[in-house]
Amino acid sequence: MSWGDEVSLALAALQSPAEQAAKRAFVSDLRAKYNRIEALNQAWGSHHASWEALLASREAPDQNQARRDLEAFYTRTAEQYFRTVRDAIKAVAPSQLYLGCRFAWVNPRAAAAAARYCDVVSYNLYRSSVADFQFSGGADVTLIIGEFHFGALDRGLFHPGLVPVADQRARAQAYKDYVRGALRHPQFVGCHWFKYSDEPTTGRVYDEENYQIGFVDVADSPYAETIVASREVGYQLYPAKN
Numbered sequence: 100m101s102w103g104d105e106v107s108l109a110l111a112a113l114q115s116p117a118e119q120a121a122k123r124a125f126v127s128d129l130r131a132k133y134n135r136i137e138a139l140n141q142a143w144g145s146h147h148a149s150w151e152a153l154l155a156s157r158e159a160p161d162q163n164q165a166r167r168d169l170e171a172f173y174t175r176t177a178e179q180y181f182r183t184v185r186d187a188i189k190a191v192a193p194s195q196l197y198l199g200c201r202f203a204w205v206n207p208r209a210a211a212a213a214a215r216y217c218d219v220v221s222y223n224l225y226r227s228s229v230a231d232f233q234f235s236g237g238a239d240v241t242l243i244i245g246e247f248h249f250g251a252l253d254r255g256l257f258h259p260g261l262v263p264v265a266d267q268r269a270r271a272q273a274y275k276d277y278v279r280g281a282l283r284h285p286q287f288v289g290c291h292w293f294k295y296s297d298e299p300t301t302g303r304v305y306d307e308e309n310y311q312i313g314f315v316d317v318a319d320s321p322y323a324e325t326i327v328a329s330r331e332v333g334y335q336l337y338p339a340k341n
Contacts, residue, residue, distance in 0.1 A: 210236030
């Protein structure tokens with residue numbers, strides 16, 4: 100899921116219909132803070148006739164003038180999400196770890212909310228290396244990678260995926276470099292390749308994605324170079340870490 104920037108969830112709430120739950124919670128917070136609508140108008144440079152008028156409004160405020168309140172409600176929304184999911188998981192599986200939401204598009208405020216409630220904060224990191232990855236949530240937390248891959252066009256399908264390389268030999272080397280970078284990183288405890296097999300030649304049903312990103316192709320034939328690279332890293336896992 101996309102978390103937008105550090106005010107996006109708050110702006111979305113204010114631009115929602117009056118009956119939307121997040122909007123009602125936000126207006127309630129503002130009413131508790133400012134008491135009088137005139138005080139809010141002065142702070143925001145707005146012209147709402149009443150709290151009911153604010154609730155009915157679908158207009159976004161000036162982001163600079165309202166920024167502190169927008170950021171505060173963004174944090175409240177993000178924390179509510181992670182706390183709710185954490186509590187639901189722990190209620191039925193108290194001994195299991197809550198691994199978060201696999202951030203793909205994230206900002207520091209959302210990352211900080213995840214750090215507060217997740218046992219491990221997860222990311223999808225489609226890039227050539229994670230060796231220098233910096234967690235933006237302001238905490239020393241355990242991290243895990245939910246998705247990464249590399250693809251090439253010399254064999255297999257007709258799209259190299261999100262991180263293309265020259266050929267299968269380069270793909271194998273990219274795999275080794277990425278995993279070893281994660282291995283040496285002080286916060287990462289694992290990384291997960293997406294995915295075991297290539298996607299269908301004609302594309303996935305819901306979005307037509309047809310990436311050459313598997314350990315095997317659509318006929319279960321192995322990509323030998325990547326498999327050899329995976330074994331090499333695995334066999335050297337603990338010596339490499341030391």
